Amino acid sequence: MVFGKKKWDPAGKHCVVTGGSAGLGLSLAILLAKRGAHVSIVARNQERLDKALKEVEAARQSPEQVLLAYSYGVDSAKEAEAALDAAAQPHDGRCPDALFLCAGKSRPGFWIEQTEAQLRECMEETYWVQAWPALTASKRMVAEGVKGKIVFVSSVLGYFSMVGYSPYSPGKFAVRGLAEALQSEFLLYGIDVHICFPGTILSPGYIEENKVKPKVTLKIEETDVGSQPEVVAANLLKGVEKGDFHITYDFISHTFRASTRGSSPGNSSFMSQIYNVIGLIGLPLWRRDVDKEVLNHRHEHYEYLRSRGLAQ
Amino acid sequence: MFFGKQKWDPRGKHCYVTGGSAGLGLSLAVLLAKRGAHVSIVARDEERLNKALAQIEAARQSPDQVFRAYSFSLASATEAEKALDAVAAGHGGRCPDALFSCAGKSRPGFWLEQTEAQLRLCMDETYWVQAWPALAMSKRMVAEGVKGKIVFTSSVLGYFSIVGYSPYSPGKFAIRGLAEALQSEFLLYGIDVHISFPLTIFSPGLIEEDKVKPKVTLKIEESDEGLHPDQVAVHVFKGVERGDFHIAYSLIGNVFKASTRGSSPGNTSLMSQVYSFIGMIGLPLWRRDVDKQVLNHKKEHYEYLSSKGLVSS
Numbered sequence: 001m002v003f004g005k006k007k008w009d010p011a012g013k014h015c016v017v018t019g020g021s022a023g024l025g026l027s028l029a030i031l032l033a034k035r036g037a038h039v040s041i042v043a044r045n046q047e048r049l050d051k052a053l054k055e056v057e058a059a060r061q062s063p064e065q066v067l068l069a070y071s072y073g074v075d076s077a078k079e080a081e082a083a084l085d086a087a088a089q090p091h092d093g094r095c096p097d098a099l100f101l102c103a104g105k106s107r108p109g110f111w112i113e114q115t116e117a118q119l120r121e122c123m124e125e126t127y128w129v130q131a132w133p134a135l136t137a138s139k140r141m142v143a144e145g146v147k148g149k150i151v152f153v154s155s156v157l158g159y160f161s162m163v164g165y166s167p168y169s170p171g172k173f174a175v176r177g178l179a180e181a182l183q184s185e186f187l188l189y190g191i192d193v194h195i196c197f198p199g200t201i202l203s204p205g206y207i208e209e210n211k212v213k214p215k216v217t218l219k220i221e222e223t224d225v226g227s228q229p230e231v232v233a234a235n236l237l238k239g240v241e242k243g244d245f246h247i248t249y250d251f252i253s254h255t256f257r258a259s260t261r262g263s264s265p266g267n268s269s270f271m272s273q274i275y276n277v278i279g280l281i282g283l284p285l286w287r288r289d290v291d292k293e294v295l296n297h298r299h300e301h302y303e304y305l306r307s308r309g310l311a312q
Numbered sequence: 313m314f315f316g317k318q319k320w321d322p323r324g325k326h327c328y329v330t331g332g333s334a335g336l337g338l339s340l341a342v343l344l345a346k347r348g349a350h351v352s353i354v355a356r357d358e359e360r361l362n363k364a365l366a367q368i369e370a371a372r373q374s375p376d377q378v379f380r381a382y383s384f385s386l387a388s389a390t391e392a393e394k395a396l397d398a399v400a401a402g403h404g405g406r407c408p409d410a411l412f413s414c415a416g417k418s419r420p421g422f423w424l425e426q427t428e429a430q431l432r433l434c435m436d437e438t439y440w441v442q443a444w445p446a447l448a449m450s451k452r453m454v455a456e457g458v459k460g461k462i463v464f465t466s467s468v469l470g471y472f473s474i475v476g477y478s479p480y481s482p483g484k485f486a487i488r489g490l491a492e493a494l495q496s497e498f499l500l501y502g503i504d505v506h507i508s509f510p511l512t513i514f515s516p517g518l519i520e521e522d523k524v525k526p527k528v529t530l531k532i533e534e535s536d537e538g539l540h541p542d543q544v545a546v547h548v549f550k551g552v553e554r555g556d557f558h559i560a561y562s563l564i565g566n567v568f569k570a571s572t573r574g575s576s577p578g579n580t581s582l583m584s585q586v587y588s589f590i591g592m593i594g595l596p597l598w599r600r601d602v603d604k605q606v607l608n609h610k611k612e613h614y615e616y617l618s619s620k621g622l623v624s625s
Contacts, residue, residue, distance in 0.1 A: 077428035111497050112454055114447060116389035123435070127482065135426060142424055142623055160575045161492035163500070169489035170439065177485030180473035185423050187606045188475070188613050260574035263472045263595040265603075273592070280585070283575040291577075294499045301500050311454050 007241045008149070011036030014066070014096040016087050018042045018074055018133050019103030021052040023203030024153065027233035028100055033059035035237075038066040040087040040096065042133075043103065046071045066090050074103060075124060080132035084140065095140040098149040098240075101130040105205060106155075108213040111166040112310055119167055126171025131178060138182070138191060147190035151240055152179050156199050159256035163294050164217030180264065183245055196236045196247040197257065200226035216297040220290055255279045319553045320461070323348035326378070328399050328408040330386055330445050331415030333360040335515030336465065338367065339545035340412050345371040347549075350378040352399040352408065354445075355415065358383045378402055386415055387436060392444035396452060407452040410461040410552075413442040417517060420525040423478040424622055431479055438483025443490065450494070450503060459502035463552055464491050466509050471568040475606050476529030492576065495557055508548045508559040509569065512538030528609040532602055537562075567591040 015032045019025035020041025029041045033056050041056065043049050049069040056067050068090060072083035088094055105125040107118070134150050141148045157165050158172035179195040186193055200206065206226070210218065232249070239247030245266045248257045254271075259279030261267040305311035327344045331337035332353025341351050345368045353368070355361050361381040368379050380402045384395035400407055417437040419430070446462050453460045469477050470484035491507040498505055512518065512533070522530065539547075544561075551559030557578045560569035566583075571591030573579035617623040 111447070111494060112451055112501075116444070116447075119389075119443065119447070123439075123486075127435075127486070131431065131482075132428070135423070135428075135431070139424055139622070142617065145624070158489065161489055161496065163493065163497040166490060166493035166497060169493050170443075170486035171489075173489030173492075174435075174439070174482035174486040177470070177473055177481035177483075178478060180485075181475065181478035181481045182423060184473065184603070184606055185475040185478060187603055188610050256574050260572045261595075262568055262572035262591070263599045265596070265599060268596050276588075276592070279574070280588070283573075284577070284580050287575045287577060291496070291499055294496055298500050305454065310451070312457060 008243065009035075009241070010098070010237075012038070013098060014038040014040070014087075014091050014094070015098045015100060016040045016042060016084070016096040016133075016137070017100040017102055018083075018129070019101075021045065021048040021069070023102070023205050024198070024201055024229045024232050024236070025100070025102030026052050026055065027229035028102060028236060029056050030059045031230070031233050031237055032100075033057075033065065033067055034061065036061050036065065038091070039068075040066075041069045042072055042074065042083050042087065043069075044071060044073050074129055074133050077132045077135055080136045084133065084136050088140075095144045095146045096137065096148065097146065098151065099133060099137045100151045100153075100236075101133060102153050103129045103133075104153065106168050106209040108164040108209060108217055109167055110164065110214055112305070113308070114167055122167035123171050123174075126168060127174045127178075130175055134178070134182070138186070138189075141191055142189050147192075149192045149194065149240065150182070150186075151236070152176075152193070152195040153236075154179070154195055154197050156197050156253050156256055159197060159253070159260050162217070162220065162290055164214045179245075183265065192243070194240050194245060194247055196232075196239065197253050198227070198232050198236075199250060199253055200224045201229055201232050202226045203229050216294060216301070219297075220293050255282065259283055320555065321347075321553075322410070324350070325409040326350040326352065326403050326406075327410045327412060328396070328445075328449070329353045329412040329414060330395075330441070331355060331413075333357065333364040333381070335414070335517050336510065336513055336541045336544055336548070337412065337414030338364050339541040340414060340548060341368050342371045343542075343545050343549055344412075345369075345377065345379065346373065348373050348377065350403065352378075352380045352382065352402060354382050354384050354386070354395050354399065356383060356385050386441050386444050389444045389447055392448045396445065396448045400452070407449070407456045407458045408460065409458065410463065411445060411449045412463045412465075412548075413445055414465050415441045415445075416465065418480050418521040420476040420521060420529055421479055422476065422526055424617070425620070426479055434479035435483050435486075438480060439486045439490075442487055446490070446494070450498070450501075453503055454501050459504075461504040461506065461552065462494070462498075463548070464505070464507040465548075466491070466507050468509050468511050468565060468568055471509055471572050474529065474532060474602055476526045491557075495577065504555070506552050506557060506559055508551060509565055510539075510544050510548075511562060511565060512536050513541050513544050514538050515541050528606060528613070531609075532605050563590075567594065571595055 021043035053069040161169035183193040235249035258275035333355035365381040473481035547561040570587035
């Protein structure tokens, strides 16, 4: 943190949160409301939105805050534009100050069993669902001269991957690639880019995810404790306040962040070098362990494949 | 490299090269032919395919080698399956031994000017065009018990990105994410995964790419050296021979590979630590420089945006 660098303060700012009706998005919306922001949550399901809005309303600090919910999908540029237009209306048509991209899903599975439809859907649910709101928000911010913020949500599975996540990691890596390009381009516009890399979030989405997750993947993740959405939201907001580009919040993600930093800004600190050394020694050992578990699963996996006619 | 670890030898193996009619794909196809492999190239344009096949034929080492060219788009899983069926049909229906996934395009541009159609097209041309053949190939290899290889082509722009590459880097990062997941899953099947990270390649593709590339991006890349596709093909091939997972070359490529390694296997060597150290000091300095160039471009960029009505003057 640079000496004297001001923290970003959400009070009085208009924050749009996609995926704001559950999980990380909802926790973030509540937190932003507690901090005095105007909050617009965007999601599909009207019923979930109504419930969520009540929770956000309960966090109201002052009568001036505008706390609203909008039912939109953001699966295309057009839909995202419509959502953003609706959210801007109560604010005299002014573009929001910050966009938090929390909408998304995870559908793990074996690569060998994927179909085109499934893989395309997974890319929609991990990458495009963030790209379209980001596209429309950035065009508006530039057009209106708003020096705002765009906050992407990737995953530690955007830093590394393993068996079971071939439908998921490509999209989460893609969000990272986009954030890297935009961090550069947005220097031209004074728009800040942030990208968070959560680990396991104990959300409704996680329950759905585990229903389809391969056994071997669940086994490898056995020791993962996971974090409550409120904790992740608090860490994400902290990172945005501090002005961090990549936002990580626990030992694993700090280690991956340092160990995979390349030329991403914000990794020159002393702690970053410490995590890099930890990663240098720890990550190959961890990987070797993970690979061993995968190999141990081989026999069972081939029985499974044969039962599905995918192998002799 | 482990003591006594055997190098992969393409001799007598059937290698399937997508994007094999030009650029890196063609150079790899010719190289593999020189090394005694059977080669099947797939691309769209029949005329280019015929010319390419003639070049591959000129590299023939023995009368037993089978060289074929097939015209298919690889824009869907079904198309990729059809292409693979045709490729296998030339060998009694047996799955090829190796897939070299070289098909793709680069269309740089400012994020601010992108449309949905453009961005989806770019993802098709960077990610899906590699995913579909890999999907068809891996399913077939597992079904037939072939312990083969899949070689993806990413880019240094899959290790980092800058202004102008917001339509391109997402797909190149996505390929990397896929390769990381598959390297793990394919331990179950005995299939090897490789992924190369080339820098600038002086190919027909680059000429097209530079026509649409933003000025500021061209300026940042001014000092880039770039290689002829034949040279890049040699690097890629050598990496596959050695069994490298990530295949990088030149100082920049190796520095990025080491500096961004995370948990990717194959980065524990002494040289990797040296490159990582160079990256730790060099990359932030390089980045600061690049950021400065971008900021210097601000005024000109706003004039450009104004002229396009994307910003109020």
